[in-house]
Amino acid sequence: MAEENGRKVGAVLVVGGGVGGMQASLDLAESGYKVYLVESDPAIGGVMAQLDKTFPTNDCAMCTLAPRMVDCGGHLNIEKLTYSEIESVDGTAGRFTVRVRKKARFVDPNKCTGCAECVQHCLVRNRAYLERVETPELALLADELDGLRRIVEKYKGRKGAVVPVLQAAQELYNYLPETAVRYLSKELDIPLSLTYRLATFYNAFSLTPKGKHLLRVCMGTACYVKGGKRILRASQKHLNVDIGGVTADKEFGLETVNCLGCCGQSPVVTVDDDVFGYVRESRLPELIRSYR
Ligand code: FES
Structure with missing residues (x-):
């Protein structure tokens, strides 16, 4: 970077999108330089985003961080290269050439709204669900099957009904047998990972038999x-x-x-x-x- 006729030219590379990197980027961008902010994580914010309070002033970490994140996010002079790594730096002071590798996200950042739907349908996490055809035949008794079919009939096509489905199954068995969970996941097209996540999170559900x-x-x-x-x-x-x-x-x-x-x-x-x-x-x- 340099100054020509009082005009700032060139660009600055800031490495790390934590609170320090963001503040440096903002200061440089405000003073007229084009800034490239490189962050290896998928989002800027750094470790401070995980904190509640900061020492020694006991300030709220998010209150310190959030305004900088918003300013950085919207600043026209700051180009954020998140989920990226620096591969090489060549040249001398004043004229560096930096090679940055952007890691694949497998989502289109222009279309991503942060809804996290893709997490539910992740091909890696849901392997068990995707491979369900290879799981052994479900050993369900006829009367158990009747009860489960009633649940399927009631909730088929209803989005976001995983918890009521599990509640109904829990009521039926007084716990959630693996066979029943697999059957419901398959019939209602719910990722197995999601049913297990909820079944193990809420106290109301149990994967082991309970007393009458x-x-x-x-x-x-x-x-x-x-x-x-x-x-x-x-x-x-x-x-x-x-x-x-x-x-x-x-x-x-x-x-x-x-x-x-x-x-x-x-x-x-x-x-x-x-x-x-x-x-x-x-x-x-x-x-x-x-x-x-
Ligand atoms: S302590 Fe409140 S009901 Fe037992």
Whole structure:
């Protein structure tokens, strides 16, 4: 870069699109130079975008970063070369030639709206889904198939209904068997990766068998203070099962929960959707028996 008759000529290359690189690019662009900003990641922002607060001022990282990102993004004098690497630098001070390699994105950046739809249909992530024809035949019993068919009929063609589909299957089996998940994915054309992602993310879903009834003991502060731990121990002993486990006869699963919103009645337990307050250890056997 140089100055000719008071006019800035040439261009500047800034390496790294973090907060420092962006600020340098903005300063140079504002002073009249053409700036090439090279960033190896798919977007500018750098590590600061992952931070909440910054030391020592405790400033909000995003509040510092966002205005610079917006300014950089829209500045006519800054050409952003994201997802790019520098291959070689030749020449001497004042006249460098830089070779930059732009990595393939496999999306058209002019058409990309950042909707992330492509993530759902990624050919690499969804390999299991794409190869489903090679998976072993689904071993489903006739009555199971009936239930699943009803779910398929109800949700066929409805976009964004993955969670209700999984809820319906969970209701049917009380957990999500692999065969059922694969069947629903195939019939409703939902990527298997998406069903598994949701099934493992939400607490309401389980990929392992649950008991016919679920006993949950509240271990929130109020219940804990009022003897929640004792109730939990008594439940474990009476059902002969650990937390998260299922009884041998598959009748009861045991879990803990942190506050059910009725702390005034602590200690609290629930069996399925029924809530029981002021629970005493001595009442537990009778309570459990009433659900068997
Ligand atoms: S702590 Fe148990 S209901 Fe709130």
